[in-house]
Amino acid sequence: MRYALISDIHANLPALEAVLADVDARGGVDAVHHLGDLVGYAPWPDEVVETIRARGIQGVCGNYDSTVAAGAPHCGCRYEDPRQEALSHESYAWTRAHVGEAARRFLGALPFRMDLRPGGGHAPGSRVVLVHGTPTLNTLYWTADRDDDFCRKMAGHAGARAGDVICFGHTHVPWTRAVDGIRFVNTGSVGRPKDGDWRAGYVLLEVEGAASSAEFVRVEYDVARAMDAIRASELPDDFAEYLRTGGKAKAEAAA
Ligand SMILES: [Fe+2]
Numbered sequence: 001m002r003y004a005l006i007s008d009i010h011a012n013l014p015a016l017e018a019v020l021a022d023v024d025a026r027g028g029v030d031a032v033h034h035l036g037d038l039v040g041y042a043p044w045p046d047e048v049v050e051t052i053r054a055r056g057i058q059g060v061c062g063n064y065d066s067t068v069a070a071g072a073p074h075c076g077c078r079y080e081d082p083r084q085e086a087l088s089h090e091s092y093a094w095t096r097a098h099v100g101e102a103a104r105r106f107l108g109a110l111p112f113r114m115d116l117r118p119g120g121g122h123a124p125g126s127r128v129v130l131v132h133g134t135p136t137l138n139t140l141y142w143t144a145d146r147d148d149d150f151c152r153k154m155a156g157h158a159g160a161r162a163g164d165v166i167c168f169g170h171t172h173v174p175w176t177r178a179v180d181g182i183r184f185v186n187t188g189s190v191g192r193p194k195d196g197d198w199r200a201g202y203v204l205l206e207v208e209g210a211a212s213s214a215e216f217v218r219v220e221y222d223v224a225r226a227m228d229a230i231r232a233s234e235l236p237d238d239f240a241e242y243l244r245t246g247g248k249a250k251a252e253a254a255a
Pocket residue numbers: 008010037062064170171172
């Protein structure tokens with residue numbers, strides 16, 4: 001089975017459209033799933049939800065999705081400095097005010113976790129577990145520098161064993177490694193990468209028997225369209241520069 005896994009779209013419609021076009025052009029993808037954070041930071045929350053719904057792309061609930069759906073006071077995001085925190089609050093307030101009722105209900109109905117059985121459910125075999133952050137919370141950041149014990153602990157929470165794959169997003173930086181025969185895949189972000197590469201990111205996950213591999217794909221998209229729409233909206237203009245630099249705007253300015 002070959003899966004396309006898309007995460008952290010964050011209301012960036014041009015990035016989502018480019019990724020779906022890339023998946024379609026490749027052919028040979030058996031299923032597309034999303035790993036949450038459909039909304040936030042860009043001005044197309046309803047359009048992104050509608051695209052996902054219309055294509056029948058099933059997936060899990062990100063922290064942004066669940067907090068918007070619940071009307072929580074805070075998106076559960078982490079901030080690196082007070083300015084980023086202030087901008088994030090602005091983004092969250094904007095998104096809560098602009099997500100339509102149909103989209104809000106769709107976000108609230110997303111499951112916390114999805115289990116896939118690439119070989120079918122009629123016999124033992126590898127399982128693929130999809131969550132947004134970790135198997136315990138969608139707000140917890142699972143970065144590449146988490147040690148093997150953290151991975152083992154999370155695998156334990158998920159009930160995973162050798163041959164299984166656990167996939168997640170939330171950090172917006174892609175990585176993969178195996179611990180005790182369990183593969184861990186952070187998909188990176190479609191609509192708001194933070195690794196310095198502005199292109200939309202997603203993963204092609206291939207599972208054959210107990211073997212699995214993850215290919216990280218980057219796709220160019222009309223980032224100018226996204227930047228113009230952010231600037232034309234009441235979202236902070238900083239978010240446009242953030243997209244252009246792949247989340248490194250601040251580092252560039254400091255350098
Ligand atoms: Fe996110």
